[in-house]
Amino acid sequence: MIAKCKKTVLSVILLLSVLVLALSGCGSSGSSTAGDSKKVKIEYWHVNAQTQGGQAVEELIEEFNKQSETVEVVxxxxxxxxxxxxQNLQAEKAAGKSPALVQIGWAFLDYFSNNFSYLAPNKAIEKFDSNDPDFLSDKFLPNILNLAKNSDGKQVGIPYSLSSPVLYLNKDLLREAGLDENGPKTWQGIKEFGKVVKDKTQNYGLYVQEPADTWAQQAIMLSNGAQIIDNGKAAFATNEGIEAYKLYGDMVVKDKSALHVPWDQGVNAFINGKVAMLYTTIAQMSNVKKGAKFDVATIPSPPFDGKQAKVPAGGSFLAITAQSEEQQKAAWEFEKFLYSVPSMAKWTKATGYVPPRKDVADSREGLKDFVKENPMLNAALIQMDKAVPWTSFPGNTGLQAEQIMIDSRDKILGGQGSAEDVLKEAQQQINQLEP
Known part of the structure; x- marks a missing residue:
């Protein structure tokens, strides 16, 4: 009898265990549970390494996740x-998947809008934020919003990171070489300064950033009066474009006064006191300021003799690529959080990016005190009137065209061809691409 009772009790326990396991497995796909409330889980794809805003991204995501009752961002x-x-977004699309929110560089504006499904910000506001219908027009200047419009005039996303290339100076190294600590005034002056630094200190005069794009090199050509694209066709292999690249290439190949290494190595060489001038994005300001043990400053991007400096607007815009309405709504909630004044201020303080929202720089809650305490940011702020759109090649040629320009840069700086021959060949290759 006792044995029978034990069997009965054991059977009940096993049955209850099965029921508990079954109930605990009733979760939701694409959602996570926080307490008793379900949160929609979304992915935010970004390009920010730890030396360029990565930690701020993590902090903003953590802050948002704590205060949101409906959304969890990864x-x-x-x-x-x-x-x-x-490239990763292409692979995700091929697998039938998509993140919810993505950070897209200006050079790929047309390529992105032609090849991927997205929810325009004005449509997101209509669907999910009808109580704030004028968010875009109230918070952003028209010319800034226009940066995120494609060649068809459609608003693809909202500008998020605005940067421009500036010239960082190691004033101690310039003084050691007997040069003006305030830096050169033109690109011809940069070449002269570079040679003196190399001859007198055995250090390098210049490093120009070399990531997986040619944004900085485009800025150099633009500042000599060249165009990158004209009427939808590559047009950089003109006398102006060739002259600009030749000056830069000669510093690397002939004078040996400029470095030709990957971006992180070049920036670290400057921070370690081995390079006198660093031409890179203002978004490296925080990294440089934190690491440099010398007197460091920034000056605006210089022109060539007799020309006007032009700087392509660097950085990115945010676009919603979520496919379901639930994920789109969640993406908009997180995106709007990123554009709040405190979030924008945190982003600028961590990176040096110029805030796209018009009420951030002057507000006490935003950056008013920060700008006073960080004069290096002024070099980027005062040259925003010289900003022009970063070249976005039309149709489906964006990735291929950019790779051709990257290959051309590496050929010229590697001494594998003259600036004239390499640029003319690259221009022809790009213009023969299928649109």
Whole structure:
């Protein structure tokens, strides 16, 4: 009798265990549970390494997740900057999947809008934020919003990271070489300074950033009066474009006064006091300021003699690529959080990116005190009137065209061909691509 009772009790326990396991398995796909409330889980794809805003991204995501009752964001870092993200996005699309929110570089604006499904920000506001219908027009200047419009005039996303290339100076090294600590005034002056630094200190005069794009090199050509694209066709192999690249290439190949190494190595060489001038994005300001043990400053991007400096607007815009309405709504909630004044201020403080929202720089809650305390940011702020769109090749040629330009840069700086021959060949290759 006792044995029979034990069997009965054991059977009841096993039955209850099965029921508990079955009930605990009734979760939801694409959602996570926090307490008793379900949260929609979304992915945010970004390109921010730890030396360029990565920690701020993590902090913003953590802050958002704590205060949101409906959404949980998972960040995903994509190496190789914007080109790498686009390639990963292609692979995700081929697998029938998509993140919810993505950070797209300006050079891939047309390529992205032509090849991927996205929810325009004005449509997101209509669907999910009808109480704030004027968010875009109230918070952003028209010319800034226009940066995220494609060649068809459609608003693809919202500008997020705005940067421009500036010239960082190691004033101690310039003084050691007997040069003006305030730096050169033109690109011809940069070449002269570079040679003196190399001859007198055995250090390098210049490093120009070399990530997986040619943004900085485009800025150099633009500042000599060249165009990158004209009427939808590559047009950089003109006398102006060739002259600009030749000056830069000669510093690397002939004078040996400029470095030709990957981006992180070049920036670290400057931070370690081995390079006198660093030409890179203002978004490296925090990294440089934190690491440099010398007197460091920034000056605006210089022109060539007799020309006007032009700087392509670097950085990115945010676009919603979520496919379901549930994920789109969640993406908009997180995106709007990123554009709040405190979030924008945190982002700028961590990176040096110029805030796209018009009420951030002057507000006490935003950056008013920060700008006073960080004069290095002024070099980027005062040259925003010289900003022009970063070249976005039309149709489906974006990735291929950018790779051709990267290969051309590496050929010229590697001494594998003259600037004239390499640029003319690259221009012809790009213009023969299928649109």
């Amino acid at each position: 960040g995903k870092y994509n190496p190789d900057m914007y080109k790498g993200l686009m």
